[in-house]
Amino acid sequence: MKRWKYLLIVSSVLLVGCGPATPELGLLEEAAEAMGSLRAVSETTGVVLEGSGRTYRLGQNQTPRADLPYYEIENYRLAIDFANQRWQLRQDRTTTFFTGNPLFGVRQTFGLDGDVAYDEGDDGFVQASDRVASQRRAELYHNPLGIILLGLDETSTASNLRDEGGDHVVDIAAADGAQFTLYVDADTLHPSRVVSARYHPMLGDVTYETIFEDYAESGGLGGFQARLTLPRQYTINLDEYTIAEYRVTSDTQGAVGDLSVSAAPAPPDEVVVESEEVANGVWHLRGGSHHSALVEFDDFLALIEAPQSEARTLAVIEHARELVPDTPLQYVVNTHHHFDHAMGIRAAVSEGLTVITHEINAGFFEDIVARQHTIEQDALARNPQPLNIETVNGDDTYELSSGRRTLEISRIVGDQHSDGILMAYLPAVRERILFQVDAFSPGAAAAPFAAALLENIEEKNLRINTIVPLHGPGTATLDDLEEAVEQEGRR
Numbered sequence: 001m002k003r004w005k006y007l008l009i010v011s012s013v014l015l016v017g018c019g020p021a022t023p024e025l026g027l028l029e030e031a032a033e034a035m036g037s038l039r040a041v042s043e044t045t046g047v048v049l050e051g052s053g054r055t056y057r058l059g060q061n062q063t064p065r066a067d068l069p070y071y072e073i074e075n076y077r078l079a080i081d082f083a084n085q086r087w088q089l090r091q092d093r094t095t096t097f098f099t100g101n102p103l104f105g106v107r108q109t110f111g112l113d114g115d116v117a118y119d120e121g122d123d124g125f126v127q128a129s130d131r132v133a134s135q136r137r138a139e140l141y142h143n144p145l146g147i148i149l150l151g152l153d154e155t156s157t158a159s160n161l162r163d164e165g166g167d168h169v170v171d172i173a174a175a176d177g178a179q180f181t182l183y184v185d186a187d188t189l190h191p192s193r194v195v196s197a198r199y200h201p202m203l204g205d206v207t208y209e210t211i212f213e214d215y216a217e218s219g220g221l222g223g224f225q226a227r228l229t230l231p232r233q234y235t236i237n238l239d240e241y242t243i244a245e246y247r248v249t250s251d252t253q254g255a256v257g258d259l260s261v262s263a264a265p266a267p268p269d270e271v272v273v274e275s276e277e278v279a280n281g282v283w284h285l286r287g288g289s290h291h292s293a294l295v296e297f298d299d300f301l302a303l304i305e306a307p308q309s310e311a312r313t314l315a316v317i318e319h320a321r322e323l324v325p326d327t328p329l330q331y332v333v334n335t336h337h338h339f340d341h342a343m344g345i346r347a348a349v350s351e352g353l354t355v356i357t358h359e360i361n362a363g364f365f366e367d368i369v370a371r372q373h374t375i376e377q378d379a380l381a382r383n384p385q386p387l388n389i390e391t392v393n394g395d396d397t398y399e400l401s402s403g404r405r406t407l408e409i410s411r412i413v414g415d416q417h418s419d420g421i422l423m424a425y426l427p428a429v430r431e432r433i434l435f436q437v438d439a440f441s442p443g444a445a446a447a448p449f450a451a452a453l454l455e456n457i458e459e460k461n462l463r464i465n466t467i468v469p470l471h472g473p474g475t476a477t478l479d480d481l482e483e484a485v486e487q488e489g490r491r
């Protein structure tokens with residue numbers, strides 16, 4: 001158990017009658033006084049925030065530059081036990097956007113107990129990855145009380161006091177090496193934000209920032225802690241994106257309770273690639289929730305989709321090369337920029353593949369490939385390669401062909417899931433295969449985008465024997481799609 005030892009220092013400083021040991025500690029003391037009193041802040045062992053807000057879906061926007069879709073959040077409750085380094089967040093989410101899996105007030109619970117991060121699964125808590133655990137430890141200090149307590153702790157280092165804009169700024173390093181920058185409003189002396197660096201597998205090195213606004217006296221009756229002044233508004237930014245906003249009341253008196261949990265270790269993230277040859281030289285590469293497809297041409301191979309993660313995409317690429325060892329794998333068709341479908345693009349580029357995507361997404365992939373990945377080095381950081389990109393323009397059909405085979409790649413016009421979403425079609429009489437994702441996922445709870453796909457098929461007079469969806473249990477037929485459209489119409 002970690003103890004806040006600053007009180008001892010304060011007492012000894014008072015005995016000899018001098019001020020704080022450093023200007024940095026002086027600022028932290030002033031900030032604590034502005035939040036109520038140094039003593040009240042130092043004695044705080046936990047806080048409960050309750051309220052409502054929004055959480056945004058990073059990497060799921062209509063175009064790479066569009067606003068992020070969001071969940072409406074009710075019954076938000078974040079309990080933090082600073083003394084024992086535990087926290088737990090629960091909230092009820094409701095979708096405000098079209099999706100195949102709509103949520104209406106569905107509870108989500110996750111947290112941290114010391115070194116263990118956990119998420120609530122169907123059968124209790126499941127342990128999250130080490131990366132998640134270290135990011136959740138940082139969360140303890142992306143809070144005005146947590147960062148002041150950390151900065152005052154004798155095992156931490158506070159340094160580099162400076163002024164930026166209207167803030168006093170200080171860097172705080174924890175004993176375990178975690179680093180934070182605290183901004184303190186020069187007028188009110190309230191902490192205004194905390195910034196730290198973290199790794200995102202798609203975006204690389206990013207800044208993680210929590211902004212504290214609208215300070216007000218917190219709840220509770222009597223005692224020092226009743227007088228704490230805490231933010232009512234929290235805004236969380238990852239890089240340039242706002243990913244969460246909460247409007248809260250804070251209570252340092254209420255029982256944080258025992259936040260210890262026993263989390264079952266998550267099953268290891270096994271990457272499985274299973275292939276089914278759906279036509280001569282055409283494979284559905286399945287596994288997990290996000291599939292790919294492989295098309296063999298005379299002179300090269302083309303992969304459709306590099307989804308989910310570097311590990312998945314590298315496994316899919318290896319599998320493709322094993323299926324057709326004598327023909328070079330040259331292209332990857334990216335259906336759309338959504339992170340779950342594009343997370344393997346950097347890995348595909350590191351393997352020398354040319355990316356085919358809609359022109360709407362080209363600038364996005366130029367940025368993704370150029371980004372710094374130093375906090376963790378991914379495959380492309382270890383083996384830098386230039387981005388080779390071919391674009392499908394407007395509503396034109398892009399033909400990828402060699403020998404007798406042509407793959408017709410075009411936009412699904414009018415799709416409300418993504419503006420630059422592509423489908424691909426093999427027109428040969430014995431094939432007539434359509435590859436698509438997210439427009440029609442067999443087995444999904446809803447199919448809000450299926451009608452647009454069907455319209456595109458009819459508009460282009462595509463004759464279809466087989467649909468190869470990149471979500472769902474297997475292949476489907478045009479009848480299945482028509483059925484989904486009909487069912488959606490009845491909803």
Ligand SMILES: [Zn+2]
Nearest residue numbers: 336338417438
């Ligand atoms: Zn999508």
